[in-house]
Amino acid sequence: MAEVMKLPFWRVNVLTGLKGARVIEDPRECASLIRRAKRPLFVAGPRAIDHYFDNGKTSLEYVLEIARLVNMPTCATAHVKKRMLELGIKPDSVYDIIEIINHLKDPDWQGVRKEGNHDLIVFSGIRCELAELGLSTLKHFAPHLKTMALCRYSHPNADYAQPILSDEKWKGYFEEVVTNLQH
Amino acid sequence: MVVTLERDEVSELIRSEDMWEPIGPTPMPEIPDLRNWSMRLLKTYKPFYAPFCDLCCFCTYGKCDLTAGKKGACGIDIASQQARMVLIACCMGLSAHGAHARHLIDYLIERLGEDYKIDLGMQVNVEAPIARTVTGLKPETLGDLRKVVEYVERGLIHLVSSTHTGQEGSNLDFEVKNLHAGMLDLLVMEAADIAQIVGFGYPTSIADTPLVDIGWGSIDRTKAMVLCIGHNAASANAVIDYLRANDLEDEVEVCGICCTAHDVTRYSDKAKVIGPLSRQLFFLRCGIADVIVTDEQCVLTNVPEEARKTGAALIAASDKICYGLENATERETDEIVQEMVEEGKQFVIFDPEKAGEVAARVAIKIAPRRKKGFIDEAEAQELAKGCEKCKAYMCSQACPNLLPIQQGMQQAAEGSFDRLRSLFDQCFTCGKCEQECPRHLPVVKIMQSVATKETFKLRSGRGPIHDVEIRKVGSPIVLGTIPGIVAFVGCSNYPAAGDIAEMAEEFAKRKYIVCLSGCAAMVAAMKKDEEGKTIYEKYPPDFDAGCILNVGSCVANSHIAGAAIKVANIFATLPSRANYEVIADYILNRVGACGVAWGAYSQKAATIGTGFNRWGVPVVLGPHSSKYRRLYLSRKEEDDWTVMDGRTGQLVDTQEPTPEHLAYVIESKERAMVTIPKLCMRRNDTPQGRQIKLTHYISLYKRYMGTLPDDLHHVVRSTRDIPLVYKKEVMAYLKEVGWKEKPALSLPTLIGTYPSKVRPEAVIH
Numbered sequence: 001m002a003e004v005m006k007l008p009f010w011r012v013n014v015l016t017g018l019k020g021a022r023v024i025e026d027p028r029e030c031a032s033l034i035r036r037a038k039r040p041l042f043v044a045g046p047r048a049i050d051h052y053f054d055n056g057k058t059s060l061e062y063v064l065e066i067a068r069l070v071n072m073p074t075c076a077t078a079h080v081k082k083r084m085l086e087l088g089i090k091p092d093s094v095y096d097i098i099e100i101i102n103h104l105k106d107p108d109w110q111g112v113r114k115e116g117n118h119d120l121i122v123f124s125g126i127r128c129e130l131a132e133l134g135l136s137t138l139k140h141f142a143p144h145l146k147t148m149a150l151c152r153y154s155h156p157n158a159d160y161a162q163p164i165l166s167d168e169k170w171k172g173y174f175e176e177v178v179t180n181l182q183h
Numbered sequence: 184m185v186v187t188l189e190r191d192e193v194s195e196l197i198r199s200e201d202m203w204e205p206i207g208p209t210p211m212p213e214i215p216d217l218r219n220w221s222m223r224l225l226k227t228y229k230p231f232y233a234p235f236c237d238l239c240c241f242c243t244y245g246k247c248d249l250t251a252g253k254k255g256a257c258g259i260d261i262a263s264q265q266a267r268m269v270l271i272a273c274c275m276g277l278s279a280h281g282a283h284a285r286h287l288i289d290y291l292i293e294r295l296g297e298d299y300k301i302d303l304g305m306q307v308n309v310e311a312p313i314a315r316t317v318t319g320l321k322p323e324t325l326g327d328l329r330k331v332v333e334y335v336e337r338g339l340i341h342l343v344s345s346t347h348t349g350q351e352g353s354n355l356d357f358e359v360k361n362l363h364a365g366m367l368d369l370l371v372m373e374a375a376d377i378a379q380i381v382g383f384g385y386p387t388s389i390a391d392t393p394l395v396d397i398g399w400g401s402i403d404r405t406k407a408m409v410l411c412i413g414h415n416a417a418s419a420n421a422v423i424d425y426l427r428a429n430d431l432e433d434e435v436e437v438c439g440i441c442c443t444a445h446d447v448t449r450y451s452d453k454a455k456v457i458g459p460l461s462r463q464l465f466f467l468r469c470g471i472a473d474v475i476v477t478d479e480q481c482v483l484t485n486v487p488e489e490a491r492k493t494g495a496a497l498i499a500a501s502d503k504i505c506y507g508l509e510n511a512t513e514r515e516t517d518e519i520v521q522e523m524v525e526e527g528k529q530f531v532i533f534d535p536e537k538a539g540e541v542a543a544r545v546a547i548k549i550a551p552r553r554k555k556g557f558i559d560e561a562e563a564q565e566l567a568k569g570c571e572k573c574k575a576y577m578c579s580q581a582c583p584n585l586l587p588i589q590q591g592m593q594q595a596a597e598g599s600f601d602r603l604r605s606l607f608d609q610c611f612t613c614g615k616c617e618q619e620c621p622r623h624l625p626v627v628k629i630m631q632s633v634a635t636k637e638t639f640k641l642r643s644g645r646g647p648i649h650d651v652e653i654r655k656v657g658s659p660i661v662l663g664t665i666p667g668i669v670a671f672v673g674c675s676n677y678p679a680a681g682d683i684a685e686m687a688e689e690f691a692k693r694k695y696i697v698c699l700s701g702c703a704a705m706v707a708a709m710k711k712d713e714e715g716k717t718i719y720e721k722y723p724p725d726f727d728a729g730c731i732l733n734v735g736s737c738v739a740n741s742h743i744a745g746a747a748i749k750v751a752n753i754f755a756t757l758p759s760r761a762n763y764e765v766i767a768d769y770i771l772n773r774v775g776a777c778g779v780a781w782g783a784y785s786q787k788a789a790t791i792g793t794g795f796n797r798w799g800v801p802v803v804l805g806p807h808s809s810k811y812r813r814l815y816l817s818r819k820e821e822d823d824w825t826v827m828d829g830r831t832g833q834l835v836d837t838q839e840p841t842p843e844h845l846a847y848v849i850e851s852k853e854r855a856m857v858t859i860p861k862l863c864m865r866r867n868d869t870p871q872g873r874q875i876k877l878t879h880y881i882s883l884y885k886r887y888m889g890t891l892p893d894d895l896h897h898v899v900r901s902t903r904d905i906p907l908v909y910k911k912e913v914m915a916y917l918k919e920v921g922w923k924e925k926p927a928l929s930l931p932t933l934i935g936t937y938p939s940k941v942r943p944e945a946v947i948h
């Protein structure tokens with residue numbers, strides 16, 4: 001029987017069904033899932049630009065580093081584009097969160113690189129309630145792809161979710177994913 | 184079998200012999216009558232579902248798991264189940280407004296008679312544009328408004344019926360019904376607001392309505408206070424009547440929360456607005472209200488318990504909310520007052536006059552003995568020390584906004600309140616944090632110390648847009664030289680309280696017409712500039728470029744749709760009578776209006792938004808509204824943007840996604856700022872109008888996103904559309920992406936692109 005994640009950090013709006021995320025406790029497994037994807041896409045939300053770790057880095061910078069290491073295209077939602085440009089990175093695509101989910105639903109969509117729809121979508125930095133609903137859309141209507149939530153609050157509607165983590169452990173998780181992808 | 188009214192019955196109801204306009208194809212339409220129009224909208228703006236729950240538990244066959252393609256025992260799939268849930272929500276919203284209208288109209292007919300004339304003053308001749316267009320009836324009396332409500336009631340029963348197990352099986356047909364519910368909702372809201380304007384003598388035909396006080400600082404706490412909560416101001420107005428009749432107006436403060444507050448200030452400019460519904464629990468806990476009068480909709484369901492905590496008296500004045508209390512409607516007033524004052528009893532009183540009198544008299548009696556007021560920072564600091572900084576962050580886990588309450592408490596315990604202040608701005612005082620906290624720390628009470636005690640100015644609701652205003656702005660709206668009508672509407676479940684004032688001001692500065700209503704109108708008043716002025720003091724109150732106006736309470740939202748209809752009817756002289764499709768088509772293609780329900784929370788808000796969508800007006804929703812489960816979206820690159828050129832009868836692939844979406848959720852204020860101007864673009868914009876719209880789109884996009892918009896090639900039709908200031912860079916961009924001129928057309932219309940009784944020449948004006 002598949003594992004069902006019962007509660008995310010934000011206990012309101014919890015999963016109310018039978019299919020829930022597999023929690024990826026081990027950052028090495030997270031790195032391996034990302035590496036194995038053929039056409040992954042990273043979708044960045046605005047919380048990723050506001051969240052600073054104690055070393056002064058934002059969560060966006062960690063995820064962009066992950067994207068760079070595996071040549072994963074990026075999608076800047078909300079107003080993330082401006083910050084990415086300030087960091088010297090041109091997003092591969094700019095859609096708002098609802099728009100990109102609407103495209104991903106379509107198996108025939110050609111993806112941001114026009115090479116075919118993506119097979120793994122990595123989300124980070126989207127408001128929890130909105131992300132959870134968007135992940136629900138993909139869970140129900142996009143069986144052709146897998147979703148991963150790199151969010152320290154965890155996401156039951158994703159296929160793969162990080163566990164609930166403290167800030168410090170979240171940073172450590174990111175760093176380990178990066179280290180694993182470097183080798 | 185679909186028809187509930189025979190043709191001649193309809194004909195009698197709408198007085199078809201009155202030839203004020205020819206009767207169009209759809210008088211008092213039933214669900215099938217506008218099905219094709221709805222399907223045409225849904226072809227371009229496809230429903231997008233975000234299931235909030237994977238299961239269905241409606242009947243004893245269930246629970247059924249509907250995950251990813253599975254079907255329920257009745258055969259329903261997840262998309263249809265979501266659409267069904269939306270229909271249930273829309274029916275809830277429609278019935279709330281419908282019952283509200285029914286109550287007000289019956290009450291006013293009882294007082295004034297069914298032949299009481301509808302007169303909205305010198306400036307408003309087209310008194311009920313929605314009723315005229317939807318039903319074909321030109322309401323002349325309160326009795327006519329009752330006919331409108333009865334038509335809506337008939338429609339509602341069919342809509343609710345189709346949500347039963349084993350009824351509708353198509354998500355698209357559920358959406359048709361959702362759109363129908365939305366249409367009926369705006370119609371019945373219009374009837375409710377017209378009834379209360381004429382029945383209570385609210386201001387009409389003036390734009391410059393009084394500036395009234397808003398904010399808890401505005402209350403004179405030395406006086407007795409009656410607080411009215413809800414949406415039906417009959418009992419609140421009766422409090423005013425009693426005070427006026429007994430020369431007590433200066434002794435009792437009458438205040439309101441939510442839409443009753445708007446409407447009571449339309450009745451008396453001495454009444455005050457406490458604030459939006461998000462501050463309800465917060466304010467109840469302050470205990471400042473001596474008597475609480477609840478009416479209907481969006482009232483906390485535990486008011487009796489909260490009132491007891493602070494020793495406030497309570498009267499429930501609506502059959503919708505009885506709280507299990509004793510019905511004292513038939514009892515002697517003196518006896519009721521005595522029991523409330525001496526024994527602290529709470530009552531239901533259905534008679535507004537009696538409720539008004541009891542409320543005023545009880546307030547005067549109990550006020551002197553009650554201790555009321557906000558806690559200060561020193562007290563808050565002591566209370567905040569009770570936070571044990573638990574590792575589970577139970578408060579944040581329960582908070583719908585995941586607010587870091589622990590940090591706020593920690594700093595408050597150290598005597599620093601800035602963090603708490605910023606949290607209060609994002610908190611809608613649901614009280615869930617307190618409930619989950621192992622120490623039951625009184626978070627909401629502690630917040631009292633950081634709440635602003637200032638008094639702000641709100642322009643009281645003005646009701647319908649004037650015909651003369653429409654004559655003035657009709658042409659520039661349709662040409663696009665007034666870049667749009669932006670309507671900030673709805674409730675207070677927004678990401679941050681200051682967002683709406685900021686957005687409203689930005690678009691007023693850019694010479695959009697900015698309308699507000701409901702809680703959005705209130706919260707927009709609760710922000711001052713460096714000179715201490717609110718947006719209502721800074722911008723003129725007209726329906727014109729660069730102005731900011733408050734139409735009024737939720738039911739007054741109907742006047743915003745009414746204004747769009749009037750542009751078609753008064754400016755373009757299209758007959759509106761029973762002519763829904765032609766008017767909606769005109770609005771969709773020509774009237775650059777965009778609703779912004781940034782804090783929508785209620786089922787009513789879902790219905791209102793859906794109603795605007797059926798008229799062809801797009802609505803932007805804030806992030807929490809993803810929980811409504813359904814949006815209407817296009818995909819600009821992939822979709823077919825073919826319309827008919829009404830003058831030539833030719834189908835034209837415009838390649839132009841305007842408006843791009845009909846119901847759309849946005850995550851951040853910054854993104855909303857760039858999306859609103861885009862959703863104000865229409866196919867009919869002249870090159871000059873499109874230039875102006877693009878100027879705003881480009882400049883806001885540059886500010887918030889750092890570059891030219893990525894989709895300029897979709898919205899620049901010819902080089903004549905390009906704003907001069909950006910000409911060089913836009914041309915370079917268009918060249919880079921291989922842009923080509925798009926076909927021009929003179930009269931864009933969807934009529935003729937789907938099966939309809941409407942003849943294509945009907946759109947020519």
Ligand code: SF4
Pocket residue numbers: 239240241242243244245246247254255256257258259348349
């Ligand atoms: S209504 Fe249909 S899906 Fe819902 S519980 Fe009954 S059989 Fe199952």
Ligand code: SF4
Pocket residue numbers: 578581582583584585586588609610611612613614615616617626627
């Ligand atoms: S009262 Fe405010 S802080 Fe507490 S849970 Fe509700 S929104 Fe969050």
Ligand code: SF4
Pocket residue numbers: 569570571572573576577578579588589592619620621622623624
């Ligand atoms: S749940 Fe209560 S004790 Fe725990 S951090 Fe929040 S306020 Fe403090």
